[in-house]
Amino acid sequence: MSNQQNQKQQPATASDGITPRAQDYGQWYLDIVKRADLADHSSVRGCMVIKPHGYAIWEKLQRELDDRFKATGHVNAYFPLFIPLSFLAKEEEHAAGFAKECAVVTHYRLKAVDGKIGVDPASELEEPLVVRPTSETIIWAQYKSWIQSYRDLPLLINQWANVVRWEMRTRLFLRTAEFLWQEGHTAHATEAEAREEVSRMLAVYADVAENVMAVPVVRGRKTEGERFAGAIDTQCIEGMMQDGKALQMGTSHYLGQNFAKSADVKFLNKEGQLEYVHATSWGVSTRLVGALIMTHSDDNGLVLPPKLAPIQVVIVPIYKTPDEQARTTAEVQAAATELRAQGLAVKVDDREGLQPGAKYYEWERKGVPVRIEVGPKDLEKGSLCVVRRFVLEKDGESEQDLRKRKKQFLPRAEAIAGMTALMETMQKDLLARAFAMREKKTRIIDTLEDFEAFFKGEGGGFAWVHWAGTHEDEDAMAKRYETSIRCIPFEDQIPEAARGPGKCILTGKPSAQRVLMAKAY
RNA sequence: CGGGGCGUGGCUCAGCCUGGUAGAGCGCGAGCUUUGGGAGCUCGAUGUCGCGGGUUCAAAUCCCGCCGCCCCGACCA
Numbered sequence: 001m002s003n004q005q006n007q008k009q010q011p012a013t014a015s016d017g018i019t020p021r022a023q024d025y026g027q028w029y030l031d032i033v034k035r036a037d038l039a040d041h042s043s044v045r046g047c048m049v050i051k052p053h054g055y056a057i058w059e060k061l062q063r064e065l066d067d068r069f070k071a072t073g074h075v076n077a078y079f080p081l082f083i084p085l086s087f088l089a090k091e092e093e094h095a096a097g098f099a100k101e102c103a104v105v106t107h108y109r110l111k112a113v114d115g116k117i118g119v120d121p122a123s124e125l126e127e128p129l130v131v132r133p134t135s136e137t138i139i140w141a142q143y144k145s146w147i148q149s150y151r152d153l154p155l156l157i158n159q160w161a162n163v164v165r166w167e168m169r170t171r172l173f174l175r176t177a178e179f180l181w182q183e184g185h186t187a188h189a190t191e192a193e194a195r196e197e198v199s200r201m202l203a204v205y206a207d208v209a210e211n212v213m214a215v216p217v218v219r220g221r222k223t224e225g226e227r228f229a230g231a232i233d234t235q236c237i238e239g240m241m242q243d244g245k246a247l248q249m250g251t252s253h254y255l256g257q258n259f260a261k262s263a264d265v266k267f268l269n270k271e272g273q274l275e276y277v278h279a280t281s282w283g284v285s286t287r288l289v290g291a292l293i294m295t296h297s298d299d300n301g302l303v304l305p306p307k308l309a310p311i312q313v314v315i316v317p318i319y320k321t322p323d324e325q326a327r328t329t330a331e332v333q334a335a336a337t338e339l340r341a342q343g344l345a346v347k348v349d350d351r352e353g354l355q356p357g358a359k360y361y362e363w364e365r366k367g368v369p370v371r372i373e374v375g376p377k378d379l380e381k382g383s384l385c386v387v388r389r390f391v392l393e394k395d396g397e398s399e400q401d402l403r404k405r406k407k408q409f410l411p412r413a414e415a416i417a418g419m420t421a422l423m424e425t426m427q428k429d430l431l432a433r434a435f436a437m438r439e440k441k442t443r444i445i446d447t448l449e450d451f452e453a454f455f456k457g458e459g460g461g462f463a464w465v466h467w468a469g470t471h472e473d474e475d476a477m478a479k480r481y482e483t484s485i486r487c488i489p490f491e492d493q494i495p496e497a498a499r500g501p502g503k504c505i506l507t508g509k510p511s512a513q514r515v516l517m518a519k520a521y
Numbered sequence: 522c523g524g525g526g527c528g529u530g531g532c533u534c535a536g537c538c539u540g541g542u543a544g545a546g547c548g549c550g551a552g553c554u555u556u557g558g559g560a561g562c563u564c565g566a567u568g569u570c571g572c573g574g575g576u577u578c579a580a581a582u583c584c585c586g587c588c589g590c591c592c593c594g595a596c597c598a
Contacts (some may be wrong), residue, residue, distance in 0.1 A: 016559080017533095026592085026593090027592090030591095030592095041589075041590075041591075042590095043589080044590095045589080045590070045591095075584070097597095100596070100597090101596080103598070112527085122559090134598095137584085139577075163598095165598075167597060167598090168522080168594095168595075168596055168597080169592095169593090169594080169595090169596080169597090174598085175597070175598070180597080228598095238547095248596090248598060249596075249598090274540050283598080284598085285598055286598095287598055288524070318553080318556070318557050319556070320556060324556095325556095352556095353556095353557080354556085354559090354560095355556050355558085355560060356556065356557065356559095357558035357560090358556095358558085358559045358560090359558095359559090360558055360559080361558070362559090362561055373557065375557050376557090377557075378557090382572075385557080403558095450570070521598090
């Protein structure tokens with residue numbers, strides 16, 4: 001597509017092979033995924049291969065999440081990939097919600113016929129097995145035998161797993177037929193306790209989004225139409241991508257007693273009475289890697305928050321003679337050792353046969369936050385050349401000035417001692433930048449005219465609007481403007497100027513508070 | 522499911538209209554010279570041209586059928 005023009009030209013900038021965002025945002029995203037070596041399309045429709053660099057980011061995210069799950073009292077377990085069809089069918093609403101995207105296993109054997117291997121028709125399963133699109137039903141079937149008394153509650157379990165949803169259209173990380181995620185499934189004695197769990201885990205997600213991923217999020221609950229199939233309440237965090245579209249980054253559901261009833265999970269309470277258990281479930285997926293890319297990256301490649309960068313500092317030796325090579329390499333190793341002692345993830349790039357410039361571009365593309373160059377002059381001066389992947393842009397700043405600000409020659413000791421602080425600064429800067437970007441594309445809107453103008457002319461973003469429409473009205477808005485209610489935000493999530501009651505933007509009916517409208521991924 | 526595109530060395534693609542037995546750039550390997558923002562030269566290796574059938578003396582190329590993937594839309598985390 002648009003990157004074909006670059007094909008046979010000499011690379012002019014670091015962005016070679018990456019379509020600029022302004023030209024084609026969707027293509028830019030794909031280019032980043034490929035050029036930063038995060039993932040590949042596989043030969044299976046809709047399924048991706050997560051490459052080591054992409055997987056390393058996921059592993060760091062996993063660690064951050066898992067630590068928080070443990071800290072809030074959860075333990076990990078693992079349940080089967082296959083769900084008997086009858087299990088899924090038990091919770092009607094749930095089944096209906098996922099029916100259209102289920103992969104189904106119907107046979108268990110292959111057979112060679114005329115030299116060709118194929119499905120053995122004689123091996124048909126008595127009951128088809130659904131490849132889990134989510135695990136509520138199989139897990140609750142098990143909970144039935146685990147829960148008898150209030151003493152067994154709360155049951156706080158998380159599972160790290162892959163799930164399959166046969167989506168009609170897929171996009172690397174954002175929506176793949178198979179994806180990796182975590183799903184928490186908890187059982188509680190009371191509604192209040194379960195609802196508290198829902199809020200607790202949403203807070204964990206928001207914490208990871210903002211303080212680890214550096215992606216500011218709006219917290220709220222879904223409208224009836226957008227709720228998880230089978231849930232009574234779905235809470236979510238919504239991030240804004242650089243094109244102004246919203247991305248749902250995590251959900252936490254109060255499932256009421258629906259699943260307990262369909263799986264017949266009762267417990268004896270303190271008063272000696274049988275009661276159905278209250279359930280929650282909550283999850284985030286590899287989609288978060290997509291959110292990371294679309295929030296922070298630029299036309300030169302991936303930009304990663306230091307907390308999630310598999311490599312935080314890359315050090316490149318520069319030399320001409322074998323003597324210089326020996327000396328700079330020794331210094332590079334020494335610096336690496338000292339930085340690692342601070343707990344930093346450091347990579348020494350002493351590959352031969354690649355010029356330093358080639359290495360710079362590669363690591364920029366891959367989003368390494370800081371690069372250190374060590375040449376003969378640095379050895380003489382006892383300095384290190386510290387180059388940041390990004391700095392906060394100033395208005396009207398030239399490309400050269402920006403580049404100059406990224407690069408600093410620092411006394412060796414200062415550079416090394418200050419590295420952890422620099423990581424923290426960059427982590428904060430990234431969040432601040434993402435926040436500013438979101439603010440810039442956020443409007444308080446009171447009329448349909450302004451609404452339409454915002455989503456057409458200005459390219460859209462987050463719109464705070466009053467809403468008192470029906471489910472049908474929501475659909476009408478979606479058809480007309482391609483927007484949806486991303487969430488009904490919690491009171492403290494609404495900008496102060498936008499709080500309080502008003503009139504529905506569509507129907508004019510009284511509205512208690514504003515909702516968040518946006519186009520969404 | 523509808524619309525579009527693509528399938529040829531590892532990658533991106535040219536060649537196809539007008540059939541004559543496969544090319545370029547990048548990458549890869551060796552050697553020499555290079556190295557503070559993508560190195561240069563020399564030599565070298567690498568192909569069931571998506572699959573099946575047909576037409577023909579001859580098919581990457583023409584015809585028929587099939588398959589797969591990607592992109593755009595309707596559905597979704």
